[in-house]
Amino acid sequence: MKYGFVLEGGEPRHVANLAAEAEAAGWDAVFVADAVAIETPSYPTMPWYNSWVMLAAIALKTERIRLGTMITAVPRRRPWDLAKETATIDHLSDGRFIFGVGLGAAEHDGGFYKVGEPMDLPTRAQKLDEGLEIINGLWSGKPCSFAGAHYRVDAMTMLPPVRQTPRPPVWVVGVWPKQKSIARTLRWDGIIPQVYGGDPTTRVTPDDVREMRRMADERPVQTPFDIVIGGSTPGNKPKKAVELVRPLAEAGATWWLESMWGATDEKLRKRIQQGPPPWQT
Numbered sequence: 338m339k340y341g342f343v344l345e346g347g348e349p350r351h352v353a354n355l356a357a358e359a360e361a362a363g364w365d366a367v368f369v370a371d372a373v374a375i376e377t378p379s380y381p382t383m384p385w386y387n388s389w390v391m392l393a394a395i396a397l398k399t400e401r402i403r404l405g406t407m408i409t410a411v412p413r414r415r416p417w418d419l420a421k422e423t424a425t426i427d428h429l430s431d432g433r434f435i436f437g438v439g440l441g442a443a444e445h446d447g448g449f450y451k452v453g454e455p456m457d458l459p460t461r462a463q464k465l466d467e468g469l470e471i472i473n474g475l476w477s478g479k480p481c482s483f484a485g486a487h488y489r490v491d492a493m494t495m496l497p498p499v500r501q502t503p504r505p506p507v508w509v510v511g512v513w514p515k516q517k518s519i520a521r522t523l524r525w526d527g528i529i530p531q532v533y534g535g536d537p538t539t540r541v542t543p544d545d546v547r548e549m550r551r552m553a554d555e556r557p558v559q560t561p562f563d564i565v566i567g568g569s570t571p572g573n574k575p576k577k578a579v580e581l582v583r584p585l586a587e588a589g590a591t592w593w594l595e596s597m598w599g600a601t602d603e604k605l606r607k608r609i610q611q612g613p614p615p616w617q618t
Contacts (some may be wrong), residue, residue, distance in 0.1 A: 338586040340613030341366035343407050343567070343596040344605075346385050353394035355609060360402040362612040367395060368407035368437060368594065373448030389422045396430035403433045407594065408510060408529065410441025412455070412464035413448045416471035416488060417495070424476060424499045432500035437529060439510030440465055463487060466521065469507065476504050508565055513541055513549075523556055527563030527591075540568060543588035550589030567594040572611030582614050 342364050344352050356367040371388035388406050395404050404426075411419065427434040440461045441449060449456050455464070467485040474481030474490070478498030483490040499505055508527035512518040515533055522528040528549060532539040541549075546564055553562040566585050570578035570593075582593050595613070597605055 338582060338590065339365040339592050341368055341403070341592060341594045342609060343368045343370070343594050345370045345596075345598055346372075347602075349386050349391045349394045352386075352391050353398040355606065356395040356402065356404065357398045358606065359609050360399045362610050364402060364595075364609070364613055366403035366405065366435065366592075367399075368405050368435075369395075371406040371409040372446055373413075373451075389426060392426045392434075393429055396426060396433070399430075401433075403435055404430060405435035405505075405508075406437050408437040408439040408441075410446060410448065411438050411468040411472075412441055412461040413446070414468065416468040417475060417490065417493065419468070420472040420475035420495055423472065423505065424495065424497070427499045427501060427505050428497065432505075434499075434501070434505045435508065436505050437508045437510075438465065438469065439529070460487075462517075462521075469509075469525070473504060473507075506561075506563065508563060513545060519549075519552065523552060523562075526561065527565055528553075529565045529567075541566065543584040546585055546588035546590050553589075563592055564590045565592040565594060566590045567596055569597060570595060570614050572608045575615050578614035 342359050344355055344367055346369070352369060359367050369388050369391050372385045392404055423434065423436055440458070444450065444456070448454065455461065464487050467483070467488050471481065471483050471488060471490055474483065475493065475495040476499045478494065478496055480492045480494050481490055482492050506527060507525040508529050509522040509525050511522035511528040511530050512533050513530045519528070530541045530545070530549065532541060549564050556562070568581065570581050595608070597608055
């Protein structure tokens with residue numbers, strides 16, 4: 338089990354400093370939210386900075402810790418631009434980038450409904466699938482051609498290729514246990530599971546994780562596949578923290594992402610400095 342910390346936003350230099358503190362405290366990765374303008378009852382018009390600028394600052398401020406987005410809504414982005422941005426971060430970080438992606442929260446992200454981007458689920462799903470295929474092709478540094486319902490690429494070569502081989506890990510949000518959604522994640526490198534019909538606090542069970550691991554192990558190509566679970570653990574109660582993560586790790590989960598949405602800066606820094614749960618598989 339590896340441990341990451343999700344930083345929801347903030348001024349880029351401050352976020353980079355938090356990432357450096359996370360690295361010093363023993364966390365394995367930090368992730369930043371990727372949004373244009375989120376408006377919900379919990380986050381009314383709060384400031385959001387550009388995620389790629391923040392990741393660049395983090396890459397230059399750290400040496401070991403992995404970094405990425407949690408998550409990038411691929412359907413509201415031009416895939417070729419996103420391929421270049423992600424490849425640049427992969428180089429700047431010396432191959433530490435992880436790409437967390439999904440359909441996006443169209444009803445809350447102003448990058449969809451405020452600017453006329455398609456919000457219906459089928460269109461977003463198509464654009465996610467097509468976008469990932471194009472990004473993966475461009476990452477290779479070889480000529481990439483693609484013709485789909487939404488995008489076309491004519492023998493484009495993007496240099497340099499990404500640092501990581503065969504590519505930066507692509508973790509995809511999968512709605513559990515929806516068959517089509519889970520099948521999409523199995524084509525890539527990891528699943529960020531969300532329980533169908535649940536609220537944001539609903540978590541998958543160890544039995545769910547065991548089934549995900551079985552499905553991953555039965556893929557035609559046996560490449561590493563991450564199962565990424567998120568939540569909160571008490572930094573001042575290590576035994577309780579271990580009790581939360583151990584059953585999931587034993588069932589086959591490979592990452593735990595700590596998050597403290599809406600926490601004060603003081604509480605956030607304290608939890609970062611306390612470090613991850615003191616137990617590894």
